[in-house]
Amino acid sequence: xxxxxxxxxxxxxxxxxxxxxxxxxxxxxxxxxxxxxxxxxxxxxxxxxxxxxxxxxxxxxxxxxxxxxxxxxxxxxxxxxxxxxxxxxxxxxxxxxxxxxxxxxx
Amino acid sequence: xxxxxxxxxxxxxxxxxxxxxxxxxxxxxxxxxxxxxxxxxxxxxxxxxxxxxxxxxxxxxxxxxxxxxxxxxxxxxxxxxxxxxxxxxxxxxxxxxxxxxxxxxxxxxxxxxxxxxxxxxxxxxxxxxxxxxxxxxxxxxxxxxxxxxxxxxxxxxxxxxxxxxxxxxxxxxxxxxxxxxxxxxxxxxxxxxxxxxxxxxxxxxxxxxxxxxxxxxxxxxxxxxxxxxxxxxxxxxxxxxxxxxxxxxxxxxxxxxxxxxxxxxxxxxxxxxxxxxxxxxxxxxxxxxxxxxxxxxxxxxxxxxxxxxxxxxxxxxxxxxxxxxxxxxxxxxxxxxxxxxxxxxxxxxxxxxxxxxxxxxxxxxxxxxxxxxxxxxxxxxxxxxxxxxxxxxxxxxxxxxxxx
Numbered sequence: 001x002x003x004x005x006x007x008x009x010x011x012x013x014x015x016x017x018x019x020x021x022x023x024x025x026x027x028x029x030x031x032x033x034x035x036x037x038x039x040x041x042x043x044x045x046x047x048x049x050x051x052x053x054x055x056x057x058x059x060x061x062x063x064x065x066x067x068x069x070x071x072x073x074x075x076x077x078x079x080x081x082x083x084x085x086x087x088x089x090x091x092x093x094x095x096x097x098x099x100x101x102x103x104x105x106x
Numbered sequence: 107x108x109x110x111x112x113x114x115x116x117x118x119x120x121x122x123x124x125x126x127x128x129x130x131x132x133x134x135x136x137x138x139x140x141x142x143x144x145x146x147x148x149x150x151x152x153x154x155x156x157x158x159x160x161x162x163x164x165x166x167x168x169x170x171x172x173x174x175x176x177x178x179x180x181x182x183x184x185x186x187x188x189x190x191x192x193x194x195x196x197x198x199x200x201x202x203x204x205x206x207x208x209x210x211x212x213x214x215x216x217x218x219x220x221x222x223x224x225x226x227x228x229x230x231x232x233x234x235x236x237x238x239x240x241x242x243x244x245x246x247x248x249x250x251x252x253x254x255x256x257x258x259x260x261x262x263x264x265x266x267x268x269x270x271x272x273x274x275x276x277x278x279x280x281x282x283x284x285x286x287x288x289x290x291x292x293x294x295x296x297x298x299x300x301x302x303x304x305x306x307x308x309x310x311x312x313x314x315x316x317x318x319x320x321x322x323x324x325x326x327x328x329x330x331x332x333x334x335x336x337x338x339x340x341x342x343x344x345x346x347x348x349x350x351x352x353x354x355x356x357x358x359x360x361x362x363x364x365x366x367x368x369x370x371x372x373x374x375x376x377x378x379x380x381x382x383x384x385x386x387x388x389x390x391x392x393x394x395x396x397x398x399x400x401x402x403x404x405x406x407x408x409x410x411x412x413x414x415x416x417x418x419x420x421x422x423x424x425x426x427x428x429x430x431x432x433x434x435x436x437x438x439x440x441x442x443x444x445x446x447x448x449x450x451x452x453x454x455x456x457x458x459x460x461x462x463x464x465x466x467x468x469x470x471x472x473x474x475x476x477x478x479x480x481x482x483x484x485x486x487x488x489x490x491x492x493x494x495x496x497x498x499x500x501x502x503x504x505x506x507x508x509x510x
Contacts, residue, residue: 022165026165029168029169030169030170030173032125032128032129032169032173032176032177034129037404039400039401039404040150040400040428041148041150041151041168041400043150043151043428043430043435044435045428045435045437046401046426047482067435067476067478070478070479070482071478071482073478073479073482073507074478074479074482074483074486074507
């Protein structure tokens with residue numbers, strides 16, 4: 001299990017245990033954390049699971065594939081630490097991983 | 107004031123309605139009735155990663171078991187609603203129970219269309235709709251097995267792709283002149299036919315079926331193009347919305363259960379959401395549409411929740427769809443029927459291109475193959491009813507971002 005911290009746009013924090021193999025998106029959706037819609041269920045088809053990754057973690061996760069990069073290009077409020085949370089796989093090494101949610105997913 | 111919401115059907119729409127009601131602070135009772143033994147799960151992966159054995163069953167479930175306990179959702183699974191009594195505001199279940207409601211949501215979805223063909227009910231003929239169907243099919247995905255897929259829509263072609271990857275001998279039989287005729291334009295159909303043929307799939311369009319017969323341990327399909335001998339058959343010829351409960355209750359049904367911009371039926375206490383609903387849609391040439399998609403189930407459920415909680419916001423989302431076949435992601439937005447011009451952007455040979463479907467010069471739909479910028483910007487153009495000059499749309503030297 002890895003503890004993942006999700007911070008809502010209004011600052012409210014949620015810390016939950018997520019099983020390795022799940023995505024960061026699934027950790028949020030399955031724990032009813034608001035702010036990540038993930039309409040397509042993780043198929044990288046909708047860009048509604050956009051998150052900002054804590055700077056110290058950016059180098060510890062797998063880099064973006066082309067599809068994720070281009071989907072993100074069209075999301076709102078994209079920053080250098082933006083990712084689609086359905087494409088970040090949870091591992092034991094991500095214990096303490098922190099993401100912040102944008103104001104809106106649409 | 108709504109005190110309790112009863113939801114008939116336990117799929118994507120039901121799951122979203124439950125989540126949205128609780129997230130937005132609804133403290134009343136929520137009851138969920140489902141005819142499968144499972145809590146709500148995602149159907150799109152069934153014909154893709156789940157069939158291929160790449161996604162564990164537990165990952166299909168939209169929320170974990172504990173969610174329903176913590177959110178105090180009263181679950182009635184493995185049973186079905188048999189009648190709605192609008193006068194008494196109760197729903198009768200097959201297990202004999204009578205459940206009261208102040209607000210009712212019908213999210214009964216759809217069922218597979220049964221192939222009306224002699225022999226289509228023989229053992230060895232399968233359909234794909236639920237987890238149980240796929241678990242039967244998974245056992246058949248053995249190299250060398252021969253499968254005939256009847257119907258070249260999303261389900262048929264997604265299963266064909268998985269089966270070809272598992273080294274089965276795949277034949278696809280389609281009555282219409284091209285694959286995905288209902289979902290996509292000619293150019294996209296032609297591209298996918300070519301992709302499947304190169305993967306070894308035998309695609310036979312314009313094929314009329316005569317009968318399915320037992321043939322030793324396997325099956326023989328008699329067709330206008332000669333017999334096809336296989337080990338099993340997968341039938342994917344579309345779905346039929348589950349509207350009977352609503353019909354019997356006297357609600358207006360026109361292909362789907364007729365609802366307004368808030369997913370409300372003519373009875374203000376009853377909503378209908380997802381595959382089973384016929385909703386107003388300004389993106390449709392008729393002004394109304396019945397959609398078979400996750401997007402619609404989710405968005406309509408969100409709008410229904412808002413209306414139930416007294417904060418209505420009219421629904422007019424751009425419909426979107428996707429399909430995964432081989433290494434290709436097809437992303438579709440908008441409704442392209444009755445288009446009068448197709449603009450191709452990019453080279454199909456590069457396996458990354460898009461078809462824009464225009465109606466009266468306005469972008470009505472985009473069908474993008476491994477082309478996320480075209481898809482994402484296309485969605486915006488469709489929502490804005492944008493007019494873009496066809497030669498600009500086709501010009502790859504102009505970035506999609508500059509099309510607005």
